[in-house]
Amino acid sequence: MRPARSLLLVPANRQELLxxxxxxxxxxxxxxxxxxxxxSEKERARPTVGARIAGNPGKRWWVRVNSTAPDLLxxxxxxxxxxxxxxxxxxxxxxxxxxxxxxxxxxxxxxARRGVALGSTDLVVQLDNAxxxxxxxxxxxxxPRILSLCFxxxxxGDLVTDLGAGWSIDGPELMYARQYAxxxxxxxxxxxxxxxxxxxxxxxxxxxxxxxVSRRLGYRGRMVIDPRQIEPVNRIxxxxxxxxxxxxxVLDTLETAVAGGRASVTLEGKMIDYAHAATARSxxxxxxxxxxxx
Amino acid sequence: MKAIRSFLYAPGNRERLIAKAPEAGADAVMFDLAxxxxxxxxDTARRLVADALTALHGRNLYVKLNDAGSERVVEDVxxxxxxxxxxxxxxxxxxxxxxxxLDQLLSQHEQTxxxxxxxxxxxxxxxxxxxxxxxxxxxxxxTRVASVxxxxAEGGDLIRxxxxxxxxxxxxxxxxxxxxxxxxxxxQVPWPIDGVYANLEDPQGLEIETRLAQRLGFRGKLAIHPKxxxxxxRIFSPTIAExxxxxxxxxxxxxxxxxxxxxxxxxxxxxxxxxAERAQNLLTLAGEFSR
Numbered sequence: 253m254r255p256a257r258s259l260l261l262v263p264a265n266r267q268e269l270l271x272x273x274x275x276x277x278x279x280x281x282x283x284x285x286x287x288x289x290x291x292s293e294k295e296r297a298r299p300t301v302g303a304r305i306a307g308n309p310g311k312r313w314w315v316r317v318n319s320t321a322p323d324l325l326x327x328x329x330x331x332x333x334x335x336x337x338x339x340x341x342x343x344x345x346x347x348x349x350x351x352x353x354x355x356x357x358x359x360x361x362x363x364a365r366r367g368v369a370l371g372s373t374d375l376v377v378q379l380d381n382a383x384x385x386x387x388x389x390x391x392x393x394x395x396p397r398i399l400s401l402c403f404x405x406x407x408x409g410d411l412v413t414d415l416g417a418g419w420s421i422d423g424p425e426l427m428y429a430r431q432y433a434x435x436x437x438x439x440x441x442x443x444x445x446x447x448x449x450x451x452x453x454x455x456x457x458x459x460x461x462x463x464x465v466s467r468r469l470g471y472r473g474r475m476v477i478d479p480r481q482i483e484p485v486n487r488i489x490x491x492x493x494x495x496x497x498x499x500x501x502v503l504d505t506l507e508t509a510v511a512g513g514r515a516s517v518t519l520e521g522k523m524i525d526y527a528h529a530a531t532a533r534s535x536x537x538x539x540x541x542x543x544x545x546x
Numbered sequence: 547m548k549a550i551r552s553f554l555y556a557p558g559n560r561e562r563l564i565a566k567a568p569e570a571g572a573d574a575v576m577f578d579l580a581x582x583x584x585x586x587x588x589d590t591a592r593r594l595v596a597d598a599l600t601a602l603h604g605r606n607l608y609v610k611l612n613d614a615g616s617e618r619v620v621e622d623v624x625x626x627x628x629x630x631x632x633x634x635x636x637x638x639x640x641x642x643x644x645x646x647x648l649d650q651l652l653s654q655h656e657q658t659x660x661x662x663x664x665x666x667x668x669x670x671x672x673x674x675x676x677x678x679x680x681x682x683x684x685x686x687x688x689t690r691v692a693s694v695x696x697x698x699a700e701g702g703d704l705i706r707x708x709x710x711x712x713x714x715x716x717x718x719x720x721x722x723x724x725x726x727x728x729x730x731x732x733x734q735v736p737w738p739i740d741g742v743y744a745n746l747e748d749p750q751g752l753e754i755e756t757r758l759a760q761r762l763g764f765r766g767k768l769a770i771h772p773k774x775x776x777x778x779x780r781i782f783s784p785t786i787a788e789x790x791x792x793x794x795x796x797x798x799x800x801x802x803x804x805x806x807x808x809x810x811x812x813x814x815x816x817x818x819x820x821x822a823e824r825a826q827n828l829l830t831l832a833g834e835f836s837r
Contacts, residue, residue, distance in 0.1 A: 263807075263808050263809065265806060266807065287818040288809050290806055292803075293806050293808075369588070381729050382729075383733075383734075394832045407817075408795075408815065409821075412820075413827075414731055414825075415727060415728070415762075417761065417763035424758065424761070424762065425763070427720065427724060429728055430722025430726075452815045452816075453814060477809075477816055
């Protein structure tokens with residue numbers, strides 16, 4: 253998946269959030285037809301999605317569909333697949349690889365009917381229940397369309413409710429699940445593992461601390477639900493200039509060492525070797541992709 | 547399984563403790579036929595426990611069997627599969643096959659003894675390295691599995707099986723408990739519980755241990771002494787603040803629905819329907835425990 257630090261989740265029936273000035277700095281937008289849209293509004297919300305996306309090309313757009321009921325999923329996919337400029341579909345409330353395969357079959361059928369290239373609709377699978385997290389490795393491998401998994405551990409959210417767990421920013425409640433989802437994502441070669449949203453939109457300090465934990469665990473981006481959350485999230489998931497400078501020194505130091513016949517050397521007291529050079533190249537490439545350096 | 551915060555152990559061979567245990571204030575009694583009973587007294591214990599099940603029929607009564615897969619389990623089940631038994635705790639379980647065998651054994655007795663079909667519950671005591679690794683398969687092996695118990699007691703079987711250290715808030719058990727809880731819920735086990743806290747002279751330690759288990763999502767805990775019960779019951783009960791929060795969430799949700807807003811906002815926190823489900827669960831539990 254192309255790097256996305258912030259994915260602004262917007263209820264499809266309340267798109268005024270997109271008019272907020274800060275909304276434009278989100279790396280991607282996710283129009284939601286699922287749990288943030290009440291049942292009574294879904295019919296009305298569905299047809300607005302296509303126009304919004306097609307009418308705003310310079311942005312990256314995703315749509316989160318309903319996957320709890322087959323008829324809702326079908327209706328949402330019918331509306332969504334083939335929209336010009338759509339990057340992909342977020343599937344929430346998945347419990348097994350079988351459910352992904354059923355959705356994929358439906359997607360394939362619609363692609364064929366619409367004349368859209370077969371297999372061109374990409375997916376992000378949301379991990380929002382215990383079973384999905386426990387079997388994250390199997391879900392990740394269920395379809396080549398899946399570009400990323402999104403770990404959804406928000407306070408009072410689906411996963412926490414399913415676990416019956418408490419919630420805290422850096423406490424132990426979700427640590428295993430949040431790490432496991434990350435390992436499963438990386439084991440499936442996903443380049444941009446995603447984290448869920450931070451629910452308290454008034455607590456920016458909390459958001460910052462939680463996003464720092466998320467980044468340290470290895471996540472590369474997260475959902476946001478308020479325009480104020482975008483700037484800190486984008487900043488925290490980007491390598492800092494200091495990090496980039498350090499990793500440049502790693503490359504330079506190792507290059508000099510290798511020229512002198514050694515592939516292991518100390519830099520600022522720490523041993524570095526080819527593995528560190530590989531890490532450095534990855535950080536520098538990420539910084540370049542995100543525009544931290546040119 | 548009913549909402550049970552505390553299970554109090556009672557050694558199956560000690561008549562006086564068997565008689566006292568149901569009055570100690572625990573939500574359930576766990577009659578032990580396993581480690582607390584000397585081998586020579588197993589038969590006596592089976593008889594005493596069987597009598598107690600009959601006498602106390604209607605209470606929440608469970609029996610800890612001998613090790614999974616052993617011949618003793620068959621004799622244990624033969625003695626206790628009767629009216630009054632809510633469920634059995636199966637210790638040292640490592641393979642799904644032994645869970646399936648226990649399930650079948652229980653079914654046979656239910657049929658021949660005219661007991662309701664499939665009603666006797668199984669609680670799995672996960673206390674080996676293999677059990678942690680295969681927690682999901684074990685939990686999914688029988689529809690009777692109503693609970694799994696993560697047995698991480700100091701000096702216990704699991705700690706020995708792993709060869710690891712033990713501390714109250716240290717990192718040794720974080721992975722174990724997180725994995726067991728996640729696996730249990732993935733298998734839709736409704737009521738995961740935590741194992742015993744071994745130090746009877748350390749109420750503070752018990753408090754910290756139990757709080758952590760509750761935060762991780764465990765719903766109850768085994769108690770080895772009556773003096774542990776109050777702490778356990780208190781920590782696994784919804785608090786006044788949680789009850790208040792639950793009512794506000796349900797009210798806010800109603801308002802949000804009327805406005806066509808899928809997000810419910812309480813104290814600045816944006817929530818979806820999951821929060822309403824949590825609120826409802828908490829209120830139901832609060833109702834159960836206030837009786």
